[in-house]
Amino acid sequence: MGLGVLNPKHDEHVPGTSFVLDDASRPDHSINIDTRLKYDRSGKVPVILVPQPSDDPNDPLNWPLWRRDFILSILSIVSVIASALSPLLAANTLTLSLYFERDFTQMALLTGYHLLGVGVAGFFFVASARVWGKRHLFLLGTVLIIISSAWGGASGHSYKSLLWARVVQGVGLAPFEALVNATVGDLYFVHERGKRMALTNMALFGGAFFTPILVGKITHTLGWQWSFYFIAIFTGVLLPFVFFFVPETAFRRAEHLNTDFTGEGHLEGKSHLDPAWEMSHPENSAKQGSPNQSMPTSFDKHQSDTELRNLNIQRPVPAKVSYAQSLLPFNGRKTDDNFFKLVLRPFPLFFHPAIFWACLIQGTMIGWTVFIGVVLAAIYLGPPLFFNEVLTGYMYTGAFVGAVLGFLLAGFLADWSTNLMIRRNKGVYEPEFRIVLVVAQLVTGCIGLYGFGITSNNLPQYGWFLPDFFFAWEVMGMVIGAVASALYIVDAHREIAVEAFTCLLIFKNIFSFGLTWSAYEWLVQAGVLKTFMVIASIQVVICCLSIPMYIFGKRNRSFMQRHDLLKLTHLW
Secondary structure, eight states, X not given: OBTTBOOOSSOSOOTTOEEOBOXXXXXXXXXXXXXXXXXXXXXXXXXXXXXXXXXXXXXXXXXXXXXXXXXXXXXXXXXXXXXXXXXXXXXXXXXXXXXXXXXXXXXXXXXXXXXXHHHHHHHHHHHHHHHHOSHHHHHHHHHHHHHHHHHHHTOTTXXXXXXXXHHHXXXXXXXXXXXXXXXXXXXXOGGGHHHHHHHHHHHHHHHHHHHXXXXXXXXXXXXXXXXXXXXXXXXXXXXXXXXXXXXXXXXXXXXXXXXXXXXXXXXXXXXXXXXXXHHXXXXXXXHHOOTTSOOOSSOOTTSOHHHHHHOOOOOOOOOOOOHHHHXXXXXXXXXXXXXXXXXXXHHHHTTSHHHHHHXXXXXXXXXXXXXXXXXXXXXXXXXXXXXXXXXXXXXXXXXXXXXHHHHHHHHHHHHHXXXXXXXHTTTEEOGGGGGGGHXXXXXXXXXXXXXXXXXXXXXXXXXXXXXXXXXXXXXXXXXXXXXXXXXXXXXXXXXXXXXXXXXXXXXXXHHHHHHHHHHHHHHHHHHHHHHHHHHHHHHHHHHHTHHHHHHHHHHHHHHHHHSOHHHHTTXX
16 A cells, blocks of 8 residues: 555556656665656656656657647647636626626626537547547647637627527537647656646636636727637637647657556566666566566567567658648558447446546536625625626636736646656656645645635625635635646546547536526525535535545556456447
8 A cells, every 4th residue: 555545456457556756765676767768857866757668759758848838838838728718707797798698697697608519529529530630630620610600709799699609619629628638648648747737727727717807808998709719819829829839749658658547568477667666566576587588679469478578579760741741730640449338438438437527526626616606796796796708707817816826836836846756756656646636626626616605695794805806716726626636637547548538528518507597596595604614615515526436546557457448338
């Protein structure tokens, strides 16, 4: 048992468990550098690269770090614009209600159906990403955002036209919500992901909270249509960057190199490529031979294990693709799986305990944030504050500050806490170490929910500042939870990370869509205080589910490896 994470009863390598550090804290039999493994030697302590990069120059893991960071920066900037679509109307509820002569619920549904569009499109886009990669979807999403935003601004007095424009905006947003976090897994090794995952979540959420601050002022000065036009203009400026500088990041890597979830490659018994297993089973390592014995560097699935051990097979290194070739939207299939099977894959994964946990940790906090956004105008438009769209938009200043602070805190804690636990665990990394971040989510997020409910219920006494202050705490918790769940999925179940992120996408958007139907009704029937006390208490219970997830997470990974839901349902 490593730091409270229970080992499985079955004696096998568990996907996600990996050996990361080589240092003096390791036992004497395992301190030698394994010449068959590649290391990051930039620091004082060599770090085993997980997953192992291939020798192919087209493998994204072999690209210079500056290039990988540049690609992720472009996607993050576009994600800021894309994520602005969901709360685009948050500060304009009253303005649009008067403009279209519709009630508040119908205005909320302009956001609700937009979120539904994100969720439904996610099914097909993620399957397409599995088969053909992610580049074509990032290009398609960018183009759809430009077209639908121009359409929304030009919709005139037609509510139905604006509604469909919002749905198409949701379709354009889907590739970024579903795939940007998964791209971190394509581009980076395990020890490099923490800060980058925090950055992508900051992009996806930070932009969403900065938008209403601007939209209220834009609506008051230029008209609500220009909030759509500006989205189209800025996305149009970013389109060439996506086209020319974001190549395909999905790579079809040999299975034995994915040491984070295979461990054993194609060798008989337990692999020498799995030092974490060797540490806990030194007697097996001794039987199998010295860690520096000659091993094949390439594997052919048509050859027997005995032949592989006796032959040193070298495959020619593929040629690097030209820049012109990298601009193509497709560069070959990434899997031989059937597209329609891939569309269905997310459904059984909702019964996967780790993925369902991640849906709850990330999706409910996002849902409560959408809920706050939907009711914000209703709370502050009336007495005693009588806010207009500009002042309502300014209320998102707290949310934006909370998103930034959440990003900084999550980025620091994600790497610091994990590295500390790895060292205390003698260099063995368990993905459950990422779950520790939920403690910070519990503290910040639930303080925010309880505090927002209490202060918003008595505006004459507390005014506008304290609710905004607690809104910042709630959003901080939301960002931390999103980072924790995304990191755990990528590290523990990277082989199904794309499908898992689809589950998260579907859950959070459909959950949020359901809340838009009920938000105003709940406030009218139960009042602000009771509604938020219930919501905050539910979130406390959800965060506490992380305790059994941390303790039994490794056993769950072992169980799900032996009882693969996708194989049981013939979808893999």
